[in-house]
Amino acid sequence: MKGRIFSGMQPSGKFHLGNYLGALENWVKLQNDYECFFSIVDLHALTSTYEDTGKLPEHIYNMALDWLSAGLDPEQNVIFVQSQVKEHAELHLLLSMITPLSWLERVPTYKDKLQQLGEQGKEINTYGFLGYPELMTADILLYKADTVPVGEDQVPHLELAREIVRRFNYLYSPQRLIFPEPMPYLSQAKVLPGIDGRKMSKSYGNEIPFAAGPDELRARVRLMVTDPQRIKRSDPGNPDVCTAYTFHKFYSAGQLERIAGDCRQANIGCVDCKKRLAENMVSALADIHQRRQNLEANPERVREILAYGAERARKVAAMTMEEVRAAMHLA
Numbered sequence: 001m002k003g004r005i006f007s008g009m010q011p012s013g014k015f016h017l018g019n020y021l022g023a024l025e026n027w028v029k030l031q032n033d034y035e036c037f038f039s040i041v042d043l044h045a046l047t048s049t050y051e052d053t054g055k056l057p058e059h060i061y062n063m064a065l066d067w068l069s070a071g072l073d074p075e076q077n078v079i080f081v082q083s084q085v086k087e088h089a090e091l092h093l094l095l096s097m098i099t100p101l102s103w104l105e106r107v108p109t110y111k112d113k114l115q116q117l118g119e120q121g122k123e124i125n126t127y128g129f130l131g132y133p134e135l136m137t138a139d140i141l142l143y144k145a146d147t148v149p150v151g152e153d154q155v156p157h158l159e160l161a162r163e164i165v166r167r168f169n170y171l172y173s174p175q176r177l178i179f180p181e182p183m184p185y186l187s188q189a190k191v192l193p194g195i196d197g198r199k200m201s202k203s204y205g206n207e208i209p210f211a212a213g214p215d216e217l218r219a220r221v222r223l224m225v226t227d228p229q230r231i232k233r234s235d236p237g238n239p240d241v242c243t244a245y246t247f248h249k250f251y252s253a254g255q256l257e258r259i260a261g262d263c264r265q266a267n268i269g270c271v272d273c274k275k276r277l278a279e280n281m282v283s284a285l286a287d288i289h290q291r292r293q294n295l296e297a298n299p300e301r302v303r304e305i306l307a308y309g310a311e312r313a314r315k316v317a318a319m320t321m322e323e324v325r326a327a328m329h330l331a
């Protein structure tokens with residue numbers, strides 16, 4: 001029997017190529033080996049951006065486009081919006097009754113993020129923000145997922161989820177464990193820098209949007225920084241300090257040695273080298289762009305897919321909540 005995965009992403013409107021390589025590309029592979037529940041977690045977005053929700057519908061729609069164009073299959077996987085399955089909120093509430101505050105306060109990312117967002121002027125000292133890992137636990141448990149793809153930084157969240165599972169099972173279902181303890185699926189995340197060499201982030205303005213078509217891709221690659229010591233075309237370059245070359249490592253497999261050699265011997269100029277990179281990227285992302293264009297021509301289809309996913313998720317969630325309510329002696 002296939003294992004079951006739950007994973008989600010916040011609809012922030014900032015999805016870029018780095019996010020794709022860091023997580024979504026991996027999901028596309030996992031869908032063949034696991035039964036997957038993939039959720040656009042809009043309730044999680046509220047934990048840190050609750051003041052301005054006007055753009056959420058647009059962000060949710062765009063995230064669905066991103067996922068589907070990346071190749072997630074809406075039949076093979078359950079793809080849905082978290083807030084369309086109200087059981088997430090219900091289970092979050094019930095789990096919050098049994099979770100000691102200290103468990104939430106000691107999550108390592110909590111204080112760091114609180115400080116970081118506070119410095120950005122966000123009033124984030126809220127119950128919802130503290131309870132973020134609790135909501136994540138509810139997401140996973142509703143579908144009794146046994147596997148959760150996470151990055152190293154999220155391992156403590158999952159450890160908390162496992163502690164909550166143990167406490168719930170101990171208190172309410174010691175004979176017949178209702179929830180499995182979810183295990184992390186750690187994958188080596190690919191890290192793509194921004195076009196200026198720093199971490200790729202929309203707030204730095206150095207991102208390559210995942211939705212970028214061929215023309216925008218070429219334009220972004222033209223702006224990429226190269227070896228700063230290479231001033232003239234005749235200067236030998238150093239690919240090891242060149243952001244464009246880092247991108248070549250992702251998109252120019254089989255040509256790397258030649259590109260590095262041409263660079264070091266000044267056989268190629270940076271303009272031409274980046275043109276080559278841009279064309280490699282356009283061709284690597286061609287299927288994704290084609291799928292996006294097809295979906296954009298039929299927005300109703302995207303909404304139908306999300307409605308269908310929510311219906312399937314609700315069925316599973318409702319069954320879980322029946323068990324939970326019975327175990328807790330709720331009506």
Ligand code: SF4
Pocket residue numbers: 226227230237238239242243244245259262263264268269270271273274
């Ligand atoms: Fe970078 Fe290519 Fe220029 Fe070398 S030739 S510095 S690898 S862009």
